[in-house]
Amino acid sequence: xxxxxxxxxxxxxxxxxxxxxxxxxxxxxxxxxxxxxxxxxxxxxxxxxxxxxxxxxxxxxxxxxxxxxxxxxxxxxxxxxxxxxxxxxxxxxxxxxxxxxxxxxxxxxxxxxxxxxxxxxxxxxxxxxxxxxxxxxxxxxxxxxxxxxxxxxxxxxxxxxxxxxxxxxxxxxxxxxxxxxxxxxxxxxxxxxxxxxxxxxxxxxxxxxxxxxxxxxxxxxxxxxxxxxxxxxxxxxxxxxxxxxxxxxxxxxxxxxxxxxxxxxxxxxxxxxxxxxxxxxxxxxxxxxxxxxxxxxxxxxxxxxxxxxxxxxxxxxxxxxxxxxxxxxxxxxxxxxxxxxxxxxxxxxxxxxxxxxxxxxxxxxxxxxxxxxxxxxxxxxxxxxxxxxxxxxxxxxxxxxxxxxxxxxxxxxxxxxxxxxxxxxxxxxxxxxxxxxxxxxxxxxxxxxxxxxxxxxxxxxxxxxxxxxxxxxxxxxxxxxxxxxxxxxxxxxxxxxxxxxxxxxxxxxxxxxxxxxxxxxxxxxxxxxxxxxxxxxxxxxxxxxxxxxxxxxxxxxxxxxxxxxxxxxxxxxxxxxxxxxxxxxxxxxxxxxxxxxxxxxxxxxxxxxxxxxxxxxxxxxxxxxxxxxxxxxxxxxxxxxxxxxxxxxxxxxxxxxxxxxxxxxxxxxxxxxxxxxxxxxxxxxxxxxxxxxxxxxxxxxxxxxxxxxxxxxxxxxxxxxxxxxxxxxxxxxxxxxxxxxxxxxxxxxxxxxxxxxxxxxxxxxxxxxxxxxxxxxxxxxxxxxxxxxxxxxxxxxxxxxxxxxxxxxxxxxxxxxxxxxxxxxxxxxxxxxxxxxxxxxxxxxxxxxxxxxxxxxxxxxxxxxxxxxxxxxxxxxxxxxxxxxxxxxxxxxxxxxxxxxxxxxxxxxxxxxxxxxxxxxxxxxxxxxxxxxxxxxxxx
Numbered sequence: 001x002x003x004x005x006x007x008x009x010x011x012x013x014x015x016x017x018x019x020x021x022x023x024x025x026x027x028x029x030x031x032x033x034x035x036x037x038x039x040x041x042x043x044x045x046x047x048x049x050x051x052x053x054x055x056x057x058x059x060x061x062x063x064x065x066x067x068x069x070x071x072x073x074x075x076x077x078x079x080x081x082x083x084x085x086x087x088x089x090x091x092x093x094x095x096x097x098x099x100x101x102x103x104x105x106x107x108x109x110x111x112x113x114x115x116x117x118x119x120x121x122x123x124x125x126x127x128x129x130x131x132x133x134x135x136x137x138x139x140x141x142x143x144x145x146x147x148x149x150x151x152x153x154x155x156x157x158x159x160x161x162x163x164x165x166x167x168x169x170x171x172x173x174x175x176x177x178x179x180x181x182x183x184x185x186x187x188x189x190x191x192x193x194x195x196x197x198x199x200x201x202x203x204x205x206x207x208x209x210x211x212x213x214x215x216x217x218x219x220x221x222x223x224x225x226x227x228x229x230x231x232x233x234x235x236x237x238x239x240x241x242x243x244x245x246x247x248x249x250x251x252x253x254x255x256x257x258x259x260x261x262x263x264x265x266x267x268x269x270x271x272x273x274x275x276x277x278x279x280x281x282x283x284x285x286x287x288x289x290x291x292x293x294x295x296x297x298x299x300x301x302x303x304x305x306x307x308x309x310x311x312x313x314x315x316x317x318x319x320x321x322x323x324x325x326x327x328x329x330x331x332x333x334x335x336x337x338x339x340x341x342x343x344x345x346x347x348x349x350x351x352x353x354x355x356x357x358x359x360x361x362x363x364x365x366x367x368x369x370x371x372x373x374x375x376x377x378x379x380x381x382x383x384x385x386x387x388x389x390x391x392x393x394x395x396x397x398x399x400x401x402x403x404x405x406x407x408x409x410x411x412x413x414x415x416x417x418x419x420x421x422x423x424x425x426x427x428x429x430x431x432x433x434x435x436x437x438x439x440x441x442x443x444x445x446x447x448x449x450x451x452x453x454x455x456x457x458x459x460x461x462x463x464x465x466x467x468x469x470x471x472x473x474x475x476x477x478x479x480x481x482x483x484x485x486x487x488x489x490x491x492x493x494x495x496x497x498x499x500x501x502x503x504x505x506x507x508x509x510x511x512x513x514x515x516x517x518x519x520x521x522x523x524x525x526x527x528x529x530x531x532x533x534x535x536x537x538x539x540x541x542x543x544x545x546x547x548x549x550x551x552x553x554x555x556x557x558x559x560x561x562x563x564x565x566x567x568x569x570x571x572x573x574x575x576x577x578x579x580x581x582x583x584x585x586x587x588x589x590x591x592x593x594x595x596x597x598x599x600x601x602x603x604x605x606x607x608x609x610x611x612x613x614x615x616x617x618x619x620x621x622x623x624x625x626x627x628x629x630x631x632x633x634x635x636x637x638x639x640x641x642x643x644x645x646x647x648x649x650x651x652x653x654x655x656x657x658x659x660x661x662x663x664x665x666x667x668x669x670x671x672x673x674x675x676x677x678x679x680x681x682x683x684x685x686x687x688x689x690x691x692x693x694x695x696x697x698x699x700x701x702x703x704x705x706x707x708x709x710x711x712x713x714x715x716x717x718x719x720x721x722x723x724x725x726x727x728x729x730x731x732x733x734x735x736x737x738x739x740x741x742x743x744x745x746x747x748x749x750x751x752x753x754x755x756x757x758x759x760x761x762x763x764x765x766x767x768x769x770x771x772x773x774x775x776x777x778x779x780x781x782x783x784x785x786x787x788x789x790x791x792x793x794x795x796x797x798x799x800x801x802x803x804x805x806x807x808x809x810x811x812x813x814x815x816x817x818x819x820x821x822x823x824x825x826x827x828x829x830x831x832x833x834x835x836x837x838x839x840x841x842x843x844x845x846x847x848x849x850x851x852x853x854x855x856x857x858x859x860x861x862x863x864x865x866x867x868x869x870x871x872x873x874x875x876x877x878x879x880x881x882x883x884x885x886x887x888x889x890x891x892x893x894x895x896x897x898x899x900x901x902x903x904x905x906x907x908x909x910x911x912x913x914x915x916x917x918x919x920x921x922x923x924x925x926x927x928x929x930x931x932x933x934x935x936x937x938x939x940x
Contacts, residue, residue, distance in 0.1 A: 166411050166419065167302045170198035171349070173406040174205050175375030175398055176239065177224065178212030182448055183402035184227040185440035186428040190405045191231055193438075198409070200299050203231060206375030206397070207239025207310065207353035209253075211532055212514055214455045214525055220245065221253045223451040227444065229258040235295055237262050237308030237351035239375060243320035244533055247273040258288040260295050262308030262351055265332035267325040274324070282339070293336050296345060302412075305340035308351040309333060311358070311376055316620050317511070317563060319613070329354055330365050337368040346416025349373060356397060360385070363393035370394070370418055371410060378474070384408060384423030391417045400474075403429050459525030464648030467655040470517040472530055477510035478561035481662035484530070485513060485567030487654060489609075491647030492537060492640075493569045496609035499636060500539050504570035504591045506609040507550065509619050511563020512640070522648055531641040535611035541632040544602040546623040547571075548588055553621055556581035558664070564619030568661050572597055574698075576667040586667040587698045589730060598730025598746065599701050611640050672697035673705040676716070683708060683716045690718075694725050703732035703743060710738045712761035712771070723755050723779075735759070740773050740843075743792035750788075753780025762842065765820075767853070769801040769808070770833070770845035777840055790836035795845050799831050807849045810835040813842045820846065820853040 172194055174187070195201055209224045210216055216224075228236070236259065242250055251273045254261060260283045268278035268291060282305070283292035294307035309329045314320055333350065340348055350369050352359050355377035363372060364387060374381075374397035384396040398406040404425040411420040430436045470484040471477075477485055485508060492506035515529045542550070554566035555575045570591040575584040589597040590606065610624070615633050617625025627633060648654060670692040676683035685693075685706065697704045704726065708714055716735055718726075726733055727746045735742045735757055742757070749755060758776040765772050773795075777784045795810060802808065808828045811820035826835040833845050846853055 166413055167300075167347070168200055168409070168411045169299065169302075169304070169347075170194060170201040171371060171373065171396075171406075171408040171410065172201060172203045173373045173396060173398065173408070174402060175353070175373070175406075176208040176378050176400040177205070177402045178208055178241070178400065179210065179216035179221070179224060180213060180401045181215040181223050181227070181451060183428055184224075184231075185442075185444035185448060186436060186438045187402060187405055188227070188231060188441035188444045189438040190426055190428065192441075194407060200302075202234045202297065202299070202304070202306075202349075204306070204349070204351055204373050205233055205236035206351050206373050207237045207308075208241045208375060209236075209239070210241040211244050212241075212401070213532070214458060214528055215451060217528055217532060218454055218458070219451060220249050222256060225253055225256055226447065226451075229256075230444070233259045234297060235260055235262050235306050235308070235351060237353055237375075238266065238310045239353040240311055240314040240318045243314055243318040243324075245319070247271055247321045247324075250274060251277065254291065255289050260284075260287045260289075261291045262294055262306055263291055263310060264293040264307045264336040265309050265312070265327040265329045267327060270325075271321050271323040274321075282343070293332075294340060296340070296343065302347065303345050305343075305345040305348040306351060307333070307336045307340070307348070308353075309362075310353045311355065313620065316618055318618075329358070330362060333362060333366045333369070337366060341368060347412050348416075352376075355379075356381075356395070359395050359397075360387060363387040363395060364389075367391065370412070370416070371396070371408065373397075373406070373408075380404070380425070381423070382425050384421070386421070394418060394421050394423065396423050398425055403427065455525070458528070459523055461524035462521045463524050463527060463645050464522040464651075465653035466517060466519055466522055467653050468657070469519045470656070472513045472516040474514075475561060477513040477567070478563060478565045479510075479559060480565075480664070481567065481658050481660075482513075483656040483658055484517065485510065486569065486659065486661065487647075487656040488513065488531070488640075488644055489567050489569035490656070491644050492609040492611075494647055494650075495537060495638065495643045496539055496607075496636070500607050502593075503539065503607045503609055504593065505547070505606055506569040507614060508567045508611065509563060509614050510565040510567060511619060512611065512613065513567070524645065527641050527645050527648070531644055533613065533640070535613045535640045537636045537638045537640060537643050538610060538612050538615045539634045539636065540608050540610060540615045540624065540627050541605055542608050542624070542627055544588075544590075544600040544604050544606065546627060547600060547606060547608065548585060548602065549623040550621055551575075551588060552582055552585050553619075553623075555584050555664075558584065562619070564621065566614075572661050572663075574663040574665050577664050578666060587695075589698075594750075596730070596750070597728060599698065667699055668692060668695040670696045672700055672702055673707055675707050675709065678709070678711065678714070681711075681714055683711070683714055685718070685722070687719075687722070690722050691725065694729055694731055697731045698729050703734045705734040705736060708735060708737035708759070712737060712739065712759070714759050716755075716757045716759075718755040720753050720780075723749050723752055727752070739771055739796050741792075741794040742775065743794075744777075745789040745791070747789045748784070748787050748791065749779060751779050755779055765844055765855070767846055767848070768844040769797045769847050770795040772842060772844040774842045775840040785839055787838045790838050791840075792834060792836050793843060794832050794834045795843070796832055797828075797845050802847055804847055807847050808833050808845060809849060810843055810845050811853060812837070813855070817852070818855050820844070820855060822849075822851050822853075 172191060177183070191203060205228065209228070210221050236257075238250075238261065242253070254274070254277050263278075268274045274291070277289065278291040280293065282294045282296050283290060284295060284297075287295070294305055297304045297306060309332070310326065311317075312326045312329055314326050320326075329352075337348055348369055349371045350362070350373070352362065352372050353375045354362065356374060356379040357377070359372045359374045363369060367389075368391070370391070370393060372393060372395045374395055377397070378400040379397045380399035381395065381397045384394050387393045387395065394408065394410065396406050396408050398404040404427055406423070406425055408421065408423045410418055410422075413419045427437050468483065470487065471482040472484045473482075476482050489506040489508050492508065493503055496503040496506070512533055512535065513530060514532055515526070517526050517530065551566065551568075551571075551573050554562075554564055556562070557564075558575070558577055572587075572589045573585055574587040576586055577584070579586075588600040590600045591597055612635060613619075614621060615624055616628050672693050674685050674689050674693045676685045683706065690704075693704050706716060708716070714737070718733075725731075727750050730746050732746055733744045733749070733755075735744075737759065739761075740759065742759075744757075756776075756778040758774075758778075760774045760776075762772040762774055775793075793810065797808065805828045809826045810823045810833055812823060813819075814821045823835045823837060826833055828834075837843075
């Protein structure tokens, strides 16, 4: 509401507003509105134009002196007494000044209200209002002076209205250059050509300058930095590899930079070395050698915001100081975009070292990001990718190693929204004909040669030879077994066994293998290039379960490349690519000290050689990190490249191959139980069925079971190859006919050869609650009489004969004592009694707990059992680690080959003795009979 006391004043205000809006759009206009010498009855008086010098002279003590020096050219002032006008203000008053900045006097005159500057609402956003000290520093005696300092109001207008303009920008970008210093001369030529054609441009780096070639090993990033400075990069964010070394190494890099670093989600505050370079407010393009969450770059009058993000996994995949905190990337991106928008920035670029998939998620999750210049995943995006939404986001990435320079031409509308874009990759490498798109810059090439001089000497030292090329290609070492991965891990086991002889397993992350080696001589330079991170060799104690979990994590990203893909020694494992992460691995076998492989035991503890990075949970290996935190890691403190070098020297020349240590194969759906073919009492299994059953048994970590279909008298035959499959896979063999089950450990079969097992049911014995079975085993044509590992027997008992299950025991027949002898450790469950034995003979079950049960003289015609050779008692003590065998060839098909029974010498002796007794008995009877006859005759 307006109450008018002076019509002339209202007319003037309206004319002033019209002039502001339409008549003088190119001027910078100010109104000094507090001139109280003019009364309400006086007309407004136009004052003269005030020059810069005049204002400067009157504002020497003003806190706004600097602002006035910038923008006072062509200022028009008006003297207006607004104190008789009451109006609701359309813009807020400037209250940013403290009381110390204001100068106010006592006014000797009529009391009046505080003056105001009047603007129309539609130009309020273009008004800049400042309170200036133009008054005298003391009160003039008996004079009329202002009651408070005047106000300077300035209206800013562009030469052409912004609403009618688009803004075009060319963004040049690189990422994951990894010390490829020799590529900079070609990059220089490309950048210079683009800058000549596109004056509105940026040159950005998305991280990972560090690590990858000997240039970094020798110069620690400063060779790369020389060229980054010469090329006048506008900004760079940090990759995870910038944290491969200590904080001082990175601080040296930052300190020497002539461009700013942007990092919105890394908190350096508590790091005593890097913290002094980090600031929490946006920086400016000229602020080189410092770290900001974002910078604001002015390009041809337009402001562009650039901020940086680094993968939160950096503590897992590099070695940053514990004082450095990596925060949630999406949350910090939202905060930084809001900060930039509050400052009026509507064109925003994210320099991201998160990875391609994460960049897409970032674009979807955070509004306001116009361009994402990506890195970390080494993804080649020839034409970029647009995430379509109300305000689209363009994602670009060049791949790796300065193979390409990325070029993105983008056009923003008046609201900072992308309306057009075109992305491409310019090759910096030679094509198949050796032709390059860009020539090398001579000055840059000369500097490369200078940096290369100390490296040449290192490259020349020969440390070994290889008869085959060694595959260290990035795509291969991150997805599958390679001969170089095998060679490196074999070297780790070899070195670790010098400290811990029991070590048979080694793990090496594929991300730590950085190059291939050609056939022929191997130099120290090549060794350092392959293993550039100087990770130490460590021993770590892991359970079988923790190893299995590590292998699951290793292939969790498959078929995508992963730096955590593990190369192994002393292990063989298989995984199903079609299964979800965490459920892919279906077979893990470990190498024994004898050189065989058997299924891993989840609760057993193993000594594993690996590198310090992986052992401490690098690449996200939580199971290994837990072992490290538990104190189960021992640091041998020998660099990985030195271990590899020593192995090459000791085993020169080398000829590694791919051995099937890591196999991507669909998990078998078959059964580990097979039904054999039975002809003439002999059971056999065809090779295809047997192989499928072996795989299923490996998957289930169980035995291969041959179902004998209730046959009580049968001979089982397996080929030597089938026996080898059992031993190589560590799969036990189970033979079951319903009444008796025999579980034979694979170790019992290690001697190899054809396997024959004979099961014979004998006549029942008095008091037994199960049938009597005689068991015979032959391996390679020889009877096995003593087992290296106990064999498990399970007998089905007649429940109708059982009254006291706790007294059920398995007994074997001792021929010498003519008695049944109890085997210790029998258990009963659900009608079955189970026990272990270290030899085969005759067995049955009694409901008795006596150590010895006398045999009835009618039992089996003496076929109640036999002892092993030497008269040893077959209790469960194992006197040796090898099977005891007796040579007996078996050429017939008779399931009961009595020629292979243990010798029954006691029975032969008894028969002779019995014959003698009978002879004496009949002779005695004959004598008495003759005497009786003789006596009878004499009486008659």
